[in-house]
Amino acid sequence: MLDISLQIILNGISLGCAYALITLGFVLVINAIGAVNFAQGDFVMAGGFLTVVLAEFMVADNFNPIRASGVIILPLVLISMACFGFLFSMIAYKPLKNRPPVTVFISTIAMGLIIQHSINAGFGPEPQIGPALISSGTITIGTLTISKQQISIILSASFLILCVGFLMNKTQLGRKLRAASQDSEMAESIGINGPQCISITFSLAIALAGAAGLLLSNQFFVTTSDGGLYMLKAYIAVTLGGWGRLDGAVIAALAVGLFEVIMATLVSYVVAEALLFAALLLVLLFRPSGLFAEAIQRRT
Amino acid sequence: MIKLPKFLTIFAMIVLFPISAETKETYIPILVPITGFLSLEGTAQRNGAIQALDEASSSLKIKYEVSDTSTSPEIAVTALQRALSRGKPVAIAAPIFGTQMLAMLPIAKRAGVPLITVSGTAKLTELDNPFIFRFFPGDAVVKVAHARYVTEVLRAKRPALLYQTTAYGQSGYSHLSKALRKAGVPLVFEEALAPSVKDMLPALTKLRASKPDVILLHLHSTPTALAIRQARNSGIELPIVAGSAMHQPSTAKLLKDHQLRGVCAETAASPISETHPKLIQFTTEYKKRFQTLPDAFALAQYDGMNMVITALRSGAKTAMDIRNWLATNTFNGLAMKYKSDGKGNMGHDATIVCYDGTTKTPKITKKYLNVDGTFN
Incomplete structure (x- = not known):
């Protein structure tokens, strides 16, 4: 029983880690522009499809599983998705930056749909499977069977989260990004290029979504309709963790992943989902700024 | 009354009533x-x-x-x-x-x-x-065939079922559980999953605890592949008889050949196997x-x-x-x-296809003709 419990907890953590990457990108954009990027889930799906394409491209001439492993593809996905993020900010945000936040979030919904339908038109509706990060096998320790992919997801996601933490807190670029997101006018008055910071934030957020797409594409496959699901999970995690809080978002995303699998095991999936939404409602009712309340200002 | 030459009459008919002259779309x-x-x-x-x-x-x-x-x-x-x-x-x-x-x-x-x-x-x-x-x-045909294959061919006594929460899942569950009860082989475990569920291990853990001798699936394409892969990766080697989603080539493509060993599916037909x-x-x-x-x-x-x-x-x-x-x-x-x-x-036949673990093309294992007796 202990081995099963450990296996389930491991599943919850690996799922939570992937959610954390998505949520982190989500919060970065909220902090930067004060509006929600509803295309974040579709970028997770796009990252999954990009992974599939890159993996096929790498093994097209000469099959070599090492060449096609996710860990080799990950940097390519991060760079490509960062470029998409930059383009996305130019198309979906920049022309509307002086409009009310609702305009921007409608624009991101539209862009998400365009991404989804374009990929559907290009790839067809068939679900795809991405490569394993290192190996898709299992490790057996006594009676405990651990998937190598799960361990890889946890390690890769943790590494990326730490990198974001380091970037935001310990580097000059991170300080600029934070300054621009806290008060763009004041930041610009001291020589920080606000629009550039926003574009960099979009690039970072969408690179993280792409990384999550890669991590999830092997274990859970990838289909064009996946975006909405990931978006919903990120939204719940952000609401629970506190709008604008990076650490809160990561903790809440992990909690959502664990909560889902533990409750599904103890009771059922339907009850787990109902309880998750009940928790969300309670937080909105009694602590609308989230469990880890934002210290600076309330977001719209 | 002026008499028009015959060809002029025909010409006038064509010009004035062009629709009658061409085939209607x-x-x-x-x-x-x-x-x-x-x-x-x-x-x-x-x-x-x-x-x-x-x-x-x-x-x-x-x-x-x-x-x-x-x-x-x-x-x-x-x-x-x-x-x-x-x-x-x-x-x-x-x-x-x-x-x-x-x-x-x-x-x-x-x-x-x-x-x-x-x-x-x-x-x-x-x-x-x-x-x-x-x-x-409909489910009144394919789910009856599904249940008959499980009870008559596999001779299962303790089936466990994972099905979808959608209308498709509810309908399949209703017919399958009824047919199994009628055959005297009630389900020992059942759980409904939303199409968005990615991690099947909680359900598979509970399913395994119920000690089934066959796993029945009535899920859409991606959830079917996820359930089979996670079952096989968790060491569950029981026979699996899935719904029609499993006969689809795109579902089989998501799984490795060895994971498909012991997997069957009900369907109306399997064009690639014919x-x-x-x-x-x-x-x-x-x-x-x-x-x-x-x-x-x-x-x-x-x-x-x-x-x-x-x-x-x-x-x-x-x-x-x-x-x-x-x-x-x-x-x-x-x-x-x-x-x-x-x-x-309109359809009254069902087919059971099975994978042998060496290829992604299933073989037709059994055909159930006129299941609901319409042609009697």
Whole structure:
């Protein structure tokens, strides 16, 4: 029983880690522009499809599983998705930056749909499977069977989260990004290029979504309709963790992943989902700024 | 009265009444989900319908247009109303999504246009609507065959079931559990999963604790592949008898050959497994046109549209003529022989296919003919 419990907890953590990457990108954009990027889930799906394409491209001439492993593809996905993020900010945000936040979030919904339908038109509706990060096998320790992919997801996601933490807190670029997101006018008055910071934030957020797409594409496959699901999970995690809080978002995303699998095991999936939404409602009712309340200002 | 020369009369007739001189175009809209969680099945439907209508275009003038019904009943209803406003369709290829069909049925009845679908939701043909024709055998057929294979061939005593929370899942669950109870082999475990569930281990853990001797799945394509892979990775080597999603080549593609060992599926047909020359020709042509392999949904929709085409060739001109022809005639399709049971259920056979663990092409293991006794 202990081995099963450990296996389930491991599943919850690996799922939570992937959610954390998505949520982190989500919060970065909220902090930067004060509006929600509803295309974040579709970028997770796009990252999954990009992974599939890159993996096929790498093994097209000469099959070599090492060449096609996710860990080799990950940097390519991060760079490509960062470029998409930059383009996305130019198309979906920049022309509307002086409009009310609702305009921007409608624009991101539209862009998400365009991404989804374009990929559907290009790839067809068939679900795809991405490569394993290192190996898709299992490790057996006594009676405990651990998937190598799960361990890889946890390690890769943790590494990326730490990198974001380091970037935001310990580097000059991170300080600029934070300054621009806290008060763009004041930041610009001291020589920080606000629009550039926003574009960099979009690039970072969408690179993280792409990384999550890669991590999830092997274990859970990838289909064009996946975006909405990931978006919903990120939204719940952000609401629970506190709008604008990076650490809160990561903790809440992990909690959502664990909560889902533990409750599904103890009771059922339907009850787990109902309880998750009940928790969300309670937080909105009694602590609308989230469990880890934002210290600076309330977001719209 | 001035007498016109004969040729002038003919000329005047052609100029003044051009419609009577040319063949009238028959309008058949294709309303299927091309985006959303049923896009795989919806695309198969679209492809099957297009192939049938294109093949008929050499002898009949048919105009068709494809509209995406996505995943909501509202979009499906809007697509139907738009199709009805654009012309006088004689029949409509309608979505596989049961929830959308339920919303479309009253409108089709008011308009008097038959809906040609492959939706498996049992409720659709239980509403006394004379304008539905379902060319994929309903749950009353395939789930009975599913249960019979499990109890009669595998001789299972302790089946456990994972099914979807959607209308499709509920309908399948209802028929399967009823058929199993009737056979004296009730389910020892059952759990409903939303299509969005990715991690199946909690369900598989509880399922394993119930000590089943066979796993039954009634899930959509991706959840079916996820459940099988996670079961095999968790060391669960029990036989698995899945729903029709498992016969789809795109589902098998997600799994490794060894994970497919001991996996079977119920379906109406498996075009890629068939050896009949006509089916091989259909599969080859389909692959050439759409760069993908056909599944039972594509074949059923192809057969459905071909029955409509046969009705047109037999002299049916209006939507009501087509409805009456479909309701009263028997049609030899590629997948099976079709005949309405009086409620619009046209398919009455089911097939069980199994994977041997060495290839992703399943083998036809058992055919259950005339399951509901319509041809008796």
